Amino acid sequence: MNGLTGTRRLASPVRLALARQSGVHIDGAWWPHTGSVASELPELVEVLHRTLGEVVDIRVNWSPAEGQLDLDSILTGGRAVPGTKVGRPRLMLVAGRERSVKLLVVPCRTSLNLGALVMRCAAGMPVDAMVRGTPIFDTADRVLRIAQTESARWLAEAAATTATPETAGVSG
Template sequence: MARQQTSTDSGHRHDGPHDGPDNTPRLRLKRKAPANGHVDGAWWPHSEDLPVELPDLLSVLSIRLGGVARVTYNLNEWTEAPRKMLVNERFVKLDGYQRQPANTIGVLDNLGNQLLLLVVPSRTDADLAHAITMAAAAPDNTSTVDSLLSTGS
């Protein structure tokens, strides 16, 4: 299978296949419809290493968004990340903020449309993580991030 390389501006490279992600992201999105609720879905990453996790996530999200231009994240929840990464032959700007709502990540396309995803902490129990992601993606769900994370506890 042909491999595609993704890299950060620091020269760090990540390999991924042309036709899909190496590790299918654990992701659930609400249907593409008028937005309601606090989040557009949930993502349960495998680690807290954003540069490793993003290429596969953005490959999947690009199907809905088209080209991804920018990702916003909470600086306190991820290991150090570069300011931009090359993913799917496009540079994506990574903006970490202290004030980014906890347990969320924003993904913006080239037209300014945004998906706000609940980030389920990587160390969450599998059954609980599944319940949280399913609840966050329910079409009529309007729960807050804190409320979703307490699902099943």
């Protein structure tokens, strides 16, 4: 998967936005085209290879049974159906030989405007002054803050897990 010798042209380019410098909690965002993250992962690795070097590890903060956070429901003020668990933001830590990044995974069904704005915010890219103060910007900002909080929780949990002798070397 990492023995990349050339690039292939994709019908749907990888939607990825990275910050110029790695931060503490979120370094950018990836927006898969479908709900099948596994099928799009090789293309993501290929794109990240240029920035990170050979990708040596990928960790996620979710299990296959967990639902995703619906970003558009935050925008519209929609509420979850009583009795259902609201998902948390999905994060992915991609470690390369030269650098690592933590990505917010934007749900594939997110509306175009919100998804693009969340990606810009996650990568620390400039946002037009006319967009700031709009409900969609407020939502993107809120999503990023929720993701940063989740990232801090995930890092603390991972540090606590790897600190115990019984779990040393276990990937999560």
